[in-house]
Amino acid sequence: TDFEAERGTGQWVAYDKHDYAVFNPLHTWVEFINRLLGALTGIPALLLLGWTFWRGVKVRHWKPFAWAVVHLFWLGLVAWLGKKVVDGNLIPFSITIHMLGAMAILVSLAGLLHSVWEHHDTMRIDALPRGKGWITVALVLTVAQLILGTQVREQVDLLNHAEVLRSDWIVALPGWWKVHRSGSWVVLAVQLMWLLPLRKAGGSLRNIVRLASALLSAQILTGVLFVNLGMPAWTQPTHLLLAVGLVLSNVWVLLHYRSQPT
Template sequence: MTVSSDPVRLSRWIRRTARVAFVSAFLVVLAGSIVRMTGSGMGCPDWPRCFGLTIPPTQTSQVQWQPDASYAEGRMILERDSLWIAPNQHRSGTSFASDRDIGLWRHYAKHDYAHFNPFHTWVEFINRLLGAFAGLPALLLVVLSLLSGIRHRNWRPLLPALGALMALGFVAWLGKKVVDGNLIPGSITLHMLGALAILGLQLAALRKAGACVPKIHASSRTWMAIAAAITFAQLVFGTQVREAVDHLVHEGVARANWISQLPDWWKGHRTAFWAVLAAHLIWLWPGIQSGKPTQWECAVIALLGGQFATGLAFGLLGMPAAAQPIHLVLAVGLILTDGWLLGSKPLQ
């Protein structure tokens, strides 16, 4: 008996694939936060290749003009503090100036970023690799969901699976636009919304494929929905703060002075955490009061505690680099957990 001929086995495979797709996408979110933390977003100045190469360069000599060297179409080099691209495949002559004058090199006009740092380059490249690999289980999830619909008339997982794949394509397209525009304003927020859409839709596919419904003490979905909505707004607000930090980095402001140089509106993000905490404690209270909170309720409490600790570290320690990806991952984990628990059942 094949997997496709047995609806139970096929649903089990859909759930497994959805979990793999979810973990893969979550790793991309983590990698993206590390890219931001290290300032590696422009480590590869082009997309989908890196300096026109399939395997990124590791040495400065690889991105400098060399005499009597073969250059493929699209290859990029750094010369005279500018980025240059080869419009055609060619072999270099005796000097860069002469090659440029006869059109073998053209100034790269999409942006003016002209730096090479091997660490930044490979951090960004690994982030792209993870994004590409995340597409494989997402595509397989669509195929299995489609097969389930055709063979067994179970179309429920297909729509969220297809939506997640489309959202993944959107995020990849946005990544190209961001690189072409040298990290255009608003890119962090758009990337985060796209990532949340991918993760949320994959969880929806998992639920539609028959995943076990969690049980918690809370009986009111109203405050759970309010908590999720406030958390989502807080996450978007946080991406705007990060945009402001990126502006300070571009202006050359030292990390120790970021907090003092941020616009005053960022304090609203700090204060809004108390609204997030209060909304969660309202629906968590029955479990806390019972003295035996469920594993899911403990997970939410831990996520809130981690958010508080990393937020405190930002204010007291001058936004330490290591705290940034942790803060983001905890925020994403909190809102996804909120969304997952909205479909829970009250504990009897």
């Protein structure tokens, strides 16, 4: 055939981007669905941009539109980063960068939703006058933990690729991963510094406090299971999703503080 004849010329070069050649149908379908969903998210993002612009013109409230612009920017950037992650076959730190981009998308959506909410509702926070500082510290530490966690995840991928037994992954991880493990207790303490004083808050804030408390508890629990049960597969995505939820709850309360009159 023409294919065999062309290959026989000796002009083909080895493919050097990936070091695997086994076709996995499941991985292919997952990647296809992921890219399809990624493409489809652009449509509502554009509709959201148009709607917030129209609302801005009508009611002279431009915060939602500004957040919609930020959201569209991050959506496009993450789509580009996703391609780089796949093309590079999960090169070091690529998962972390991609995760931070996805987090920025969610934060921008939270900011947009909050900007719409604050335009129609006002609720003072007087249970914790200095709570904004604690929430800011909690947010920074939680994001730092999230970055370290994705780095641990990348190390797990390397160990799996090296055919290290799952039961030996914990022992084989680099020593710096203990910073992530021990840092969880620091995050717990700082999160409680704003959660406990606000536990009796009223209105919608009460629900956010309860949600953040539940997420924090589940996050610690999955982390303990992660270490003591030999890193079962289900704990990894669960642990990550809980961390994302905790960050978003911190962002929401921080935005709530910023929206209050001084």
